[in-house]
Amino acid sequence: MNTEESYEIRLKVNGKTQQITAPARRLLSDALRGELGLTGTHVGCEHGVCGCCTVLVDGAPVRSCLTFAVAVQDREIRTVEGLAADGGELHPVQEAFKECHGLQCGFCTPGFLMTACALIEQNDDPTEEEITEAIAGNLCRCTGYQNIRAAVRYAAEIVRSDKT
Amino acid sequence: MTTQSFGKAIRRTEDDRLIRGHGSFTDDAGSAGLSLTMIRSPYANARILSIDVSEAWDVEGVQAVLTYNDLPGRLVEPLPLLIPHPSLVAPRTQYILAKEHVRYVGEAVVAIFATDRYVGEDAAERVIVEYEPREAVVGIDAALGPNLVHDDVPGNVAADHVEHVGNVDQALVGAPHVLELDLDMERSMGSSLEGRASHATWDRHSRKLRIQNATQTPTSVRFAVANILEIPDEQVEVFAIDVGGGFGTKVIHPWPEDILTAWGAIEYERPVKFTEDRVEHFISSSHERAQRHQIKVGFDDEGRILGLDVDFVHDNGAYTPYGMIAPLITATQLPGPYKLPNYRVRFRSVYTNTVQVTPYRGAARPHAVFSMERTIDRIAAFLDIDRAELRRRNFIQPDEFPYDLGMIFQDGRPAIYDSGNYPELLEKVLAMIDWDGFPERRSQTPSGRRRGIGVACYVEGTGLGPYEGGHVRVETGGKVQVSTGLASSGQGHHTVFAQIVADELGVPFEDVEVVTGDTRRFQYAVGTFASRAAVMSGNAVAEAARLVKEKAIQIAAEALEANPDDLEIVDAQVQVKGTPARGIPLAQVAVLANPLRYSFSEAARAATQFAGAGDLDEPPIKPGEDPGLEAAGWYSPVRATFASGAHAVEVEVDTATSEVEILRYCVVHDCGRLINPLIVEGQIHGGVAQGIAGALYEKMAYDEDGNLQNASFMDFLMPYCTEIPEVEIDHLETPSPLNPLGIKGAGEAGVIPVSAVIAAAVEDAEGFQINHMPLFPSELHEMRLMNAEVSE
Ligand code: FES
Numbered sequence: 001m002n003t004e005e006s007y008e009i010r011l012k013v014n015g016k017t018q019q020i021t022a023p024a025r026r027l028l029s030d031a032l033r034g035e036l037g038l039t040g041t042h043v044g045c046e047h048g049v050c051g052c053c054t055v056l057v058d059g060a061p062v063r064s065c066l067t068f069a070v071a072v073q074d075r076e077i078r079t080v081e082g083l084a085a086d087g088g089e090l091h092p093v094q095e096a097f098k099e100c101h102g103l104q105c106g107f108c109t110p111g112f113l114m115t116a117c118a119l120i121e122q123n124d125d126p127t128e129e130e131i132t133e134a135i136a137g138n139l140c141r142c143t144g145y146q147n148i149r150a151a152v153r154y155a156a157e158i159v160r161s162d163k164t
Numbered sequence: 165m166t167t168q169s170f171g172k173a174i175r176r177t178e179d180d181r182l183i184r185g186h187g188s189f190t191d192d193a194g195s196a197g198l199s200l201t202m203i204r205s206p207y208a209n210a211r212i213l214s215i216d217v218s219e220a221w222d223v224e225g226v227q228a229v230l231t232y233n234d235l236p237g238r239l240v241e242p243l244p245l246l247i248p249h250p251s252l253v254a255p256r257t258q259y260i261l262a263k264e265h266v267r268y269v270g271e272a273v274v275a276i277f278a279t280d281r282y283v284g285e286d287a288a289e290r291v292i293v294e295y296e297p298r299e300a301v302v303g304i305d306a307a308l309g310p311n312l313v314h315d316d317v318p319g320n321v322a323a324d325h326v327e328h329v330g331n332v333d334q335a336l337v338g339a340p341h342v343l344e345l346d347l348d349m350e351r352s353m354g355s356s357l358e359g360r361a362s363h364a365t366w367d368r369h370s371r372k373l374r375i376q377n378a379t380q381t382p383t384s385v386r387f388a389v390a391n392i393l394e395i396p397d398e399q400v401e402v403f404a405i406d407v408g409g410g411f412g413t414k415v416i417h418p419w420p421e422d423i424l425t426a427w428g429a430i431e432y433e434r435p436v437k438f439t440e441d442r443v444e445h446f447i448s449s450s451h452e453r454a455q456r457h458q459i460k461v462g463f464d465d466e467g468r469i470l471g472l473d474v475d476f477v478h479d480n481g482a483y484t485p486y487g488m489i490a491p492l493i494t495a496t497q498l499p500g501p502y503k504l505p506n507y508r509v510r511f512r513s514v515y516t517n518t519v520q521v522t523p524y525r526g527a528a529r530p531h532a533v534f535s536m537e538r539t540i541d542r543i544a545a546f547l548d549i550d551r552a553e554l555r556r557r558n559f560i561q562p563d564e565f566p567y568d569l570g571m572i573f574q575d576g577r578p579a580i581y582d583s584g585n586y587p588e589l590l591e592k593v594l595a596m597i598d599w600d601g602f603p604e605r606r607s608q609t610p611s612g613r614r615r616g617i618g619v620a621c622y623v624e625g626t627g628l629g630p631y632e633g634g635h636v637r638v639e640t641g642g643k644v645q646v647s648t649g650l651a652s653s654g655q656g657h658h659t660v661f662a663q664i665v666a667d668e669l670g671v672p673f674e675d676v677e678v679v680t681g682d683t684r685r686f687q688y689a690v691g692t693f694a695s696r697a698a699v700m701s702g703n704a705v706a707e708a709a710r711l712v713k714e715k716a717i718q719i720a721a722e723a724l725e726a727n728p729d730d731l732e733i734v735d736a737q738v739q740v741k742g743t744p745a746r747g748i749p750l751a752q753v754a755v756l757a758n759p760l761r762y763s764f765s766e767a768a769r770a771a772t773q774f775a776g777a778g779d780l781d782e783p784p785i786k787p788g789e790d791p792g793l794e795a796a797g798w799y800s801p802v803r804a805t806f807a808s809g810a811h812a813v814e815v816e817v818d819t820a821t822s823e824v825e826i827l828r829y830c831v832v833h834d835c836g837r838l839i840n841p842l843i844v845e846g847q848i849h850g851g852v853a854q855g856i857a858g859a860l861y862e863k864m865a866y867d868e869d870g871n872l873q874n875a876s877f878m879d880f881l882m883p884y885c886t887e888i889p890e891v892e893i894d895h896l897e898t899p900s901p902l903n904p905l906g907i908k909g910a911g912e913a914g915v916i917p918v919s920a921v922i923a924a925a926v927e928d929a930e931g932f933q934i935n936h937m938p939l940f941p942s943e944l945h946e947m948r949l950m951n952a953e954v955s956e
């Protein structure tokens with residue numbers, strides 16, 4: 001019994017285009033983690049609420065667990081692995097999360113990093129309200145959010161000081 | 165001198181991998197192989213009449229579909245009872261797959277092995293299970309009623325236990341005042357963002373079963389799997405590389421899926437993975453916290469407690485794999501920082517047709533503290549004495565340690581507080597929140613709002629045995645490799661253990677690399693729970709480092725022809741004290757520690773047999789010595805350490821919406837000497853957030869048929885950053901006399917007094933009694949209406 005049709009899907013992730021073969025119902029989160037081996041994107045709920053699976057599609061945060069891989073063919077996808085080159089200098093949000101102890105178990109972290117990245121790349125001087133608004137759709141069970149807020153604040157500061 | 169790292173807010177070594185997306189969580193392990201999909205019971209209490217799996221076998225990609233009757237060998241037995249206790253008269257654990265009967269919605273019934281989870285779920289839709297539903301037993305009232313969860317457990321009572329100190333009956337009769345309270349708390353659960361997971365690979369060439377498991381206790385998973393599969397321990401390797409939060413849930417083992425993945429990997433000679441989805445975490449892992457307490461307290465005119473009698477019922481769900489540890493903790497931690505000359509506690513642990521109850525961060529201490537602190541506040545209100553003052557009058561004093569509670573703690577040993585300073589904790593937190601200035605602030609409350617303040621204190625037994633071990637090895641390249649058996653799930657163990665070893669050994673922090681929770685590196689361990697990892701493994705790796713240091717000094721003394729007493733290790737060099745010029749690098753000592761036949765580097769030549777070193781009348785390795793610059797160290801305490809703390813909160817409640825807003829949340833925390841304040845504060849932040857979640861937002865909403873109606877993050881209101889305030893923290897450092905590092909545990913503390921302190925503040929704002937947690941706006945609204953009626 002096998003009625004499922006497969007598709008050739010071109011995924012452009014972190015600047016690199018790769019082709020995968022997958023059925024239409026293959027979630028982007030599963031395609032990234034499975035077919036492409038990019039396991040930095042995590043799945044915490046599979047129903048669009050926790051934000052762990054957040055990736056950027058054309059610069060905007062998107063829940064990869066609610067997105068079919070086939071639907072984002074040829075779009076610009078960024079995952080946590082694309083924030084810094086392997087072993088290379090950290091992105092300001094990564095630097096800030098480390099400096100501010102913004103992660104404990106690290107499971108929610110990729111989602112927060114991508115969300116924060118989208119925020120500060122558009123606005124390097126966010127107000128407290130803008131920070132809250134940006135990260136208010138991501139769950140973390142470990143940190144109590146205090147250091148995550150501090151990290152987002154500090155990431156923006158790094159971006160600003162890099163510019164001057 | 166080597167820069168000291170103990171006590172410093174060093175940034176974590178764990179982070180670099182995790183922020184680059186290079187963590188290694190169990191579900192990240194190889195995707196080629198089989199995926200395990202479980203079919204779970206939709207009924208809370210039912211007999212299984214028939215299971216038809218024939219159509220599922222036809223789905224392409226299905227390897228096997230199993231029911232209880234297909235299980236081989238010891239897989240047909242119930243899962244182990246992890247912690248037996250004499251008062252646990254009717255323990256029951258579940259089968260790997262349900263045998264004839266299901267007892268909660270979510271119980272595993274059928275296992276499907278398929279090429280991926282998509283296929284597994286397609287196949288699951290084709291399995292037909294016929295059930296004969298029975299009346300479900302849901303909630304404590306139902307548990308005390310006529311219907312049974314297990315036909316052979318009368319009254320649904322798993323355990324009935326009494327502990328007492330002094331003579332409570334006499335004390336209550338003689339007390340000038342007696343008050344009674346009925347207090348209860350609802351269920352919540354750990355809800356780690358990574359669910360349960362296991363990935364098993366059978367290497368038929370080396371005959372090894374390799375299991376990556378999202379567990380807090382890899383060594384015990386290993387023994388359990390080997391035992392149930394009836395294979396030698398040596399063939400089983402278990403490791404937890406990164407674990408996405410544990411919170412107690414992941415100390416339970418083996419789960420049915422742990423055994424099935426391991427067994428399937430051998431049977432089908434393919435890797436097998438199980439990754440729990442969110443719904444499964446809600447309905448098939450563990451819950452905690454539902455308890456109902458009846459309290460009777462006798463006290464004098466000054467508010468001194470003369471006798472306390474507590475009778476509570478603990479809802480343990482359908483099974484008791486972790487024994488009666490949770491209610492036992494409530495019983496023994498209830499006295500907190502107060503002197504109770506006469507105390508009796510009885511509990512019954514009862515079965516219901518719901519998910520099993522096992523410790524969740526705080527582990528039944530939140531109920532203990534809620535009970536005690538509500539009692540203290542009630543006495544204060546009755547006598548019209550300031551709530552802080554009433555606490556002062558009942559505190560165990562700093563000169564009364566060690567203080568024997570007269571009870572047996574959860575480790576089976578006497579509950580004796582090792583050290584503490586409760587009055588100072590309280591004074592600090594009162595100053596922090598400006599307790600005395602509150603009336604003034606209250607008078608400025610905006611209209612439409614009510615303001616209240618509360619304070620709560622607690623004592624937490626941490627760092628309990630039986631033991632942990634650690635291994636330290638200096639490599640000839642200069643790196644110091646450290647391992648310990650317990651696992652990490654966000655606590656920063658790699659960082660704090662490196663800090664400890666760096667200081668003990670005299671090497672830079674950056675040279676130390678730590679591995680936790682890998683049975684290939686360290687075989688003996690207990691696990692990560694009860695705020696014990698820092699105390700237990702911390703002291704064990706410290707001991708191992710001391711042994712390595714001793715050995716290094718011995719070897720260097722020979723090489724330098726110096727007296728060992730004159731040597732020290734500074735910045736990874738063994739040298740004559742104060743004379744860095746007369747020294748030898750630790751890496752070179754590591755070379756000398758291993759007499760060689762074959763040289764592998766320029767440095768290694770010094771250890772080869774023609775290098776001319778050593779006394780030719782002695783063997784290269786003398787009796788009683790071992791090669792290598794390494795040692796294992798152990799720490800096994802006679803009993804637990806007791807950390808403590810005081811929380812204070814100021815809230816505003818909206819008169820229209822009944823919503824509670826936290827204005828300020830203050831914590832003073834005493835976990836003995838701080839290894840890394842950044843990490844301790846992170847633990848407190850997270851704990852308080854979970855406490856607030858349990859106090860104001862979360863509960864498991866079961867209907868009367870035993871369906872969990874909020875089994876998703878849409879309906880279970882786990883807080884986002886919008887709900888959690890900033891937490892202000894101060895520390896007190898009262899060293900523990902029980903261990904050389906003077907440390908106590910800190911992992912669970914934050915959560916413990918939160919329900920108590922928020923209840924106190926809301927009670928203060930509203931002017932009526934708060935006896936139930938959590939406190940949702942709708943409930944608070946109802947309470948307002950009821951209390952308005954009563955006072956009319
Ligand atoms: S996994 Fe996508 S939002 Fe939770």
Ligand code: FES
Nearest residue numbers: 104108140141142
């Ligand atoms: S760090 Fe563990 S869930 Fe956020």
